[in-house]
Amino acid sequence: MYLVKVTVTYKESILDPKGEAINDALQRLGYRDVQSVELGKYFELRIAKSDRPIAEQVAEMCDRLLANVNMETYDYEITEMEAQS
Amino acid sequence: MYLVKVTVTYKESILDPKGEAINDALQRLGYRDVQSVELGKYFELRIAKSDRPIAEQVAEMCDRLLANVNMETYDYEITEMEAQS
Numbered sequence: 001m002y003l004v005k006v007t008v009t010y011k012e013s014i015l016d017p018k019g020e021a022i023n024d025a026l027q028r029l030g031y032r033d034v035q036s037v038e039l040g041k042y043f044e045l046r047i048a049k050s051d052r053p054i055a056e057q058v059a060e061m062c063d064r065l066l067a068n069v070n071m072e073t074y075d076y077e078i079t080e081m082e083a084q085s
Numbered sequence: 086m087y088l089v090k091v092t093v094t095y096k097e098s099i100l101d102p103k104g105e106a107i108n109d110a111l112q113r114l115g116y117r118d119v120q121s122v123e124l125g126k127y128f129e130l131r132i133a134k135s136d137r138p139i140a141e142q143v144a145e146m147c148d149r150l151l152a153n154v155n156m157e158t159y160d161y162e163i164t165e166m167e168a169q170s
Contacts, residue, residue, distance in 0.1 A: 001120070005092075007127045022128070025150055031142065035086070035131040042092045042127035043107070048118040057116065065110055 001081040002047045002054050008067045008074045009040035041066070046081070054078055086166040087132045087139050093152045093159045094125035126151070131166070139163055 010016050016038055023037040043066055047054065058076050067074040095101050101123055108122040128151055132139065143161050152159040 007090075007092075009127065009129060019128075022150070026146060029146075029149060031132075031146060033133040033135045033137075033142070034146075035133055038129040040127040040129070042094065042125040044094060044123040044125070046120040047116075048120055050118045052118075057118070061111060061114075061116060061119075064114060065107070 001049065001083070002045075003079050003081050004043075004045040004047055004054070004058050004076055005079075006043040006045065006058070006062060006066055006074055006076045007040055008043070008062070008072050009038050011071060011073055014071050040072075086134065086168070087130075088164050088166050089128075089130040089132055089139070089143050089161055090164075091128040091130065091143070091147060091151055091159055091161045092125055093128070093147070093157050094123050096156060096158055099156050125157075 019037045019039045022039060023034055026034045026037065045058075045061075047057070055076075055078060058078065062074040062076065063069055095104075104122045104124045107124060108119055111119045111122065130143075130146075132142070140161075140163060143163065147159040147161065148154055
């Protein structure tokens with residue numbers, strides 16, 4: 001079994017009003033050292049092992065569903081989970 | 086300057102209908118090996134150095150704003166960014 005962590009954020013060129021609103025809120029709470037905030041999506045998937053390479057499957061899932069590749073970029077981290085006894 | 090990556094997900098006891106809907110969609114796209122999907126929030130913050138411990142500030146920001154601690158748990162990763170020349 002694999003544990004796959006996917007993060008999806010806006011491309012640099014895309015405005016992120018939610019991120020800015022969160023930054024403003026943090027400033028009002030007194031966190032003046034915050035320079036910028038980006039808000040994105042986080043997915044945690046558990047995927048059974050198969051003969052298909054896992055990274056290839058994950059990239060495909062991101063391209064086809066988890067990210068809007070016109071506006072977003074994605075990154076992922078794959079770790080093998082110990083078999084449950 | 087610090088780069089802080091925060092992931093926020095639902096607590097185990099909380100239903101995640103969006104995660105289930107995404108899992109269904111992945112199954113329909115043919116990704117039968119996916120066992121579960123959790124959908125959460127991802128924040129990337131850039132925070133200037135100050136005399137206050139960075140981890141303490143980040144935990145506070147999560148508790149006060151970035152996560153709803155009644156329903157969500159959070160995790161964060163802090164890396165020091167090279168000073169821009």
